[in-house]
Amino acid sequence: MERDFALLADFHRAASEIIAMRGRYSLQDVQADDVLTSALLHKAIVIGEAANRVSAAGQACWPLPWREMTGTRNVLVHDYDAVDLGIVWRMADEDLQALLLQIETILAPPDQ
Numbered sequence: 001m002e003r004d005f006a007l008l009a010d011f012h013r014a015a016s017e018i019i020a021m022r023g024r025y026s027l028q029d030v031q032a033d034d035v036l037t038s039a040l041l042h043k044a045i046v047i048g049e050a051a052n053r054v055s056a057a058g059q060a061c062w063p064l065p066w067r068e069m070t071g072t073r074n075v076l077v078h079d080y081d082a083v084d085l086g087i088v089w090r091m092a093d094e095d096l097q098a099l100l101l102q103i104e105t106i107l108a109p110p111d112q
Contacts, residue, residue, distance in 0.1 A: 004058035007050040008103050014046040015100045018092045027089045037085060041076055044088055048073020062106055064099065 021030075021040060030036040051069035059066045072091070076083055 001055070001058060004054045005107065007053050008107055011047050011050040012100065012103045012107065014043040014050070015096050015103070018043045018047075019096055019100065022089070022092055027086060030089065031085055040085070040088060040092075041080075041083070044092075045073055045076050048076065062102075064102060 018040065021036070021043075025036060030040055048069050048071075051064070051066055052073060054062075054066070076088075
């Protein structure tokens with residue numbers, strides 16, 4: 001499970017960076033700048049890859065949308081030429097904050 005916590009920390013870091021990016025830039029900024037586009041997609045791929053690497057026991061323990069996260073990663077990696085940045089941007093707005101809160105709860109040290 002220790003590896004799972006490290007993967008969730010990777011997830012948390014990438015999601016936090018995407019949320020910060022949304023605060024600094026607009027979708028139009030990202031679409032107009034290859035570096036910003038690459039940063040957004042890379043962080044989204046890290047989220048999906050970290051989710052994919054969490055053990056079956058971890059996935060069973062924590063009710064997160066594992067399949068959707070890994071499926072999104074697969075689309076971003078394998079169908080990169082068909083990715084709609086607007087959809088990725090919207091998902092970041094609609095889904096990431098709630099997921100981030102769930103990950104923070106999982107990563108929080110137990111009360112002593």
